[in-house]
Each structure stands twice: as C-alpha cells, then as structure tokens.
Amino acid sequence: MRILFLSFYYAPDLSAGSFRNTALVSALKDQLPSGSQIDVITTLPSRYASFNIDAPQNEEVDGLIVKRAALPGHKSGMLDQSRAFTAFAREALRLTKSGEYDLVYASSSRLMTAVLGAYIARRKRLPLYLDIRDIFVDTIKDVLSRKLVWALKPLFSVLERWALQRAQMVNLVSGGFRQYFESRYPSKQFSYFTNGIDQEFISVKPDVACNAKTDLPEVVYAGNFGEGQGLHLIIPQLAKHFDGRLKFKLLGDGGRRSQLEGALRDQKLTNVELLAPVNRNELIEIYRQADVLFLHLNDYDAFLKVLPSKIFEYAAIGKPIWAGVSGFAAEFINEHVTNAAVFHPCSLQQAIDSFEELELVTQHRTEFVQTFSRERIMQNMAAGIIQTRESKVP
Numbered sequence: 001m002r003i004l005f006l007s008f009y010y011a012p013d014l015s016a017g018s019f020r021n022t023a024l025v026s027a028l029k030d031q032l033p034s035g036s037q038i039d040v041i042t043t044l045p046s047r048y049a050s051f052n053i054d055a056p057q058n059e060e061v062d063g064l065i066v067k068r069a070a071l072p073g074h075k076s077g078m079l080d081q082s083r084a085f086t087a088f089a090r091e092a093l094r095l096t097k098s099g100e101y102d103l104v105y106a107s108s109s110r111l112m113t114a115v116l117g118a119y120i121a122r123r124k125r126l127p128l129y130l131d132i133r134d135i136f137v138d139t140i141k142d143v144l145s146r147k148l149v150w151a152l153k154p155l156f157s158v159l160e161r162w163a164l165q166r167a168q169m170v171n172l173v174s175g176g177f178r179q180y181f182e183s184r185y186p187s188k189q190f191s192y193f194t195n196g197i198d199q200e201f202i203s204v205k206p207d208v209a210c211n212a213k214t215d216l217p218e219v220v221y222a223g224n225f226g227e228g229q230g231l232h233l234i235i236p237q238l239a240k241h242f243d244g245r246l247k248f249k250l251l252g253d254g255g256r257r258s259q260l261e262g263a264l265r266d267q268k269l270t271n272v273e274l275l276a277p278v279n280r281n282e283l284i285e286i287y288r289q290a291d292v293l294f295l296h297l298n299d300y301d302a303f304l305k306v307l308p309s310k311i312f313e314y315a316a317i318g319k320p321i322w323a324g325v326s327g328f329a330a331e332f333i334n335e336h337v338t339n340a341a342v343f344h345p346c347s348l349q350q351a352i353d354s355f356e357e358l359e360l361v362t363q364h365r366t367e368f369v370q371t372f373s374r375e376r377i378m379q380n381m382a383a384g385i386i387q388t389r390e391s392k393v394p
Helices: 016-031 078-096 112-124 136-143 146-166 175-184 231-241 257-266 280-289 310-317 327-336 348-355 366-371 374-388
Strands: 002-007 037-043 058-061 064-069 103-108 128-132 169-172 218-224 247-253 272-275 292-296 321-324 340-343
Touching: 002 016, 002 112, 016 037, 016 103, 016 374, 037 078, 064 078, 078 112, 103 112, 103 374, 112 128, 112 146, 128 146, 128 374, 136 146, 169 175, 169 374, 175 327, 218 280, 231 247, 231 257, 231 272, 231 292, 231 348, 247 257, 247 280, 257 272, 280 310, 292 310, 310 321, 310 327, 310 366, 321 327, 321 348, 327 340, 340 348
Parallel strands: 002 037, 002 103, 037 064, 103 128, 128 169, 218 247, 218 292, 247 272, 292 321, 321 340
Antiparallel strands: 058 064
16 A cells, blocks of 8 residues: 655654654554555655754655755745645645656645645545644634635635545544534545644653742743744733743744734833744653643634644643633643643733633643553554545545
C-alpha cells in the first residue's frame, strides 16, 4: 500500500499541525502491511521566521519518503501566506505527477491543503481522507476586511464544498466543528479524532502538590503571537494590574509581536519577558519551571468552535492553567481539566477574577493524560485512514 500524505507542516517544524501529522505517520507505519510506503510532501521548516532549524529537503528511511518544498520568504500576512502555499502546491503537483498511490491524505487548517489533496485525488481517481483543523470559511470574516470577505468568502465556500464532497472520510479535530459541517454536508461521514498529548509531555513527571517557588509567580505562554491569539489586547493590561505580583514569560513569534512589544514599551512594563520560539526539550523545561500556564484566543465568533492543541500539552504538565477562551474550548476545559480558570477572551476583569480561583500548585491529571494520549488517538485514526482505501471512488 502506498499513501500520499500532504501536510504543510511536518517535523521538525514547530506547529500543532507538524506535531499531529508526525505522530500520525508513526502510527500509520505501525499498522501498514509490510512493503508499504508513505510519501510525505511538506515544506522546509517555516512556522516562525525567528526560529531556524535545518531539515533535509529529501529524506528516505524504512518505507517513509519525506520531500520538503522550499518556500519564499514570508511572514504572517495573507499575501505572504498565499505565496508560500502556491510554492508548496506547485511542488506537490510536480512530485506527484507520475506517482502511483492507493490513497491521498491531506491535513488542512487554512482549507487550501484540503483542496490540493482533493485535486490530486480526483485527477488520479483515488480515495481521499481529509483532516480538517479549522473552519477557514468561518474564520476569514474575523481576520480580513469586509471588502475582502465579501469578495473571497463565496470562492472559499465553493472550494470547501468541492473538497469535502470529494472526500470519502473527513476528520474534524474539534467537536465544536460538528454543527457547522454536519448541517452543510449531511450525507458526509465524519470522525472526531482530536489533538492529543505527545509522549514528550506524558514522560514529564509533575511534582505533586509542588507550591509556587517564589513570591513572584511566573506565568508562561508559548505559541503564536498573532491576531487569532490577541495577546496584544490582554497581556499589557494584565501585566500592569499584576505588577509586583506576577511576572510573565512569553515565547513565540507572529504577526502581532511588534504591536505587543509596542504596548509593553508604552506602559513601561518590566514584568513581561518576550522570548523567541525554542525547541520542545527546552520548552518542556520552561513549562516545568513555570507556576501558571497561560492561554488566550481573540474574541472572535470563529473561535467559539476551536479546541486549541495547547490545552493538551499544558494539562499534561500538571501546572495551573489560566485560559481566556470561550465556546467549545471553555466547555472542554471545564469538563476535563482540573485546576484551570477560564475567562472570556479580552476581558480584563474576568481574567483578574478568575486568577484568584487557581491553586498555585502542580498536580497530576492522570485521567486526562490517559484519555487524550496522542499515541492512542493517532493509532485509532491511522486505522480509519487505512480502511478508507476500500472506499469507492466516484
């Protein structure tokens, strides 16, 4: 069996998509029959301009072939992202032109990788398995101007429908996506394999009932500094309010970093440290040294449906979680995660009030870790992908 595996991000890149799809490939290798091959087409590490890591453009080992497309220099703007995806798609089409496969898998957050997978599957008359990590058609109204949304939403709606109707199986990474997709595509079969906790985080042994180490507890955030996270709208206000009581350490990069830096500079705040992205081993140690782990999404309707992957690694570490989220993510945390305080995104007063609910101790979340082990989730998902090979192609 030969699987064509499309993912814009893949190891050693730093992103939720990279971690998810790298684990999935490992699970597929465990289950595929002897002599099978997985062809991964992805990009050279590109998640953050400020984080450079080398990766071979072509890699082959034990039935796994990874080909990484070089991308033009880009940041977080829509135009830059479009150019980057165009380069990826062009290379994917070139590499697959003469290839013979049994199945196409595509993992997509911004829709277009799903469209690319659907195009290749249609051209080669192959079964298609889509992994949908975001609702792009629903998100663009919150991140683009009204004029652009008016012009582009009908186009992306058509592309979404075309790609999903082409797929034999569609996985949705968040249960919050259920109503959107099932109401639009009632005849489509969906699965719900979420993100999960990678072994690196499961291996961390939290110090049970370990109290905060100092009189100035450290709040850590690691991830993107983009419009979707809205850190520039909440961190300066929080830091000002908790000056002398908390210090904040933020690791990452993104399109709103300069705006965040400017707000911190204008208020002359000294209890916030901004650091560049780091690799996972360093990140885990920073998590272990933290007293509170912070999460925030901007106050947009589209984010009512998402389930941030960050929740899973935070929960595994055992630290208190301070989360500015709403909708499905808030429901998920309240149901599954102990010692977590949730507040409405961008609400300073709710954030202040919710912090007082936290116990500044480290605790095992054994049941959560067992339930949401990435290895277990990916093994089940891999089995579903392999079964898709038997689906009829129209």
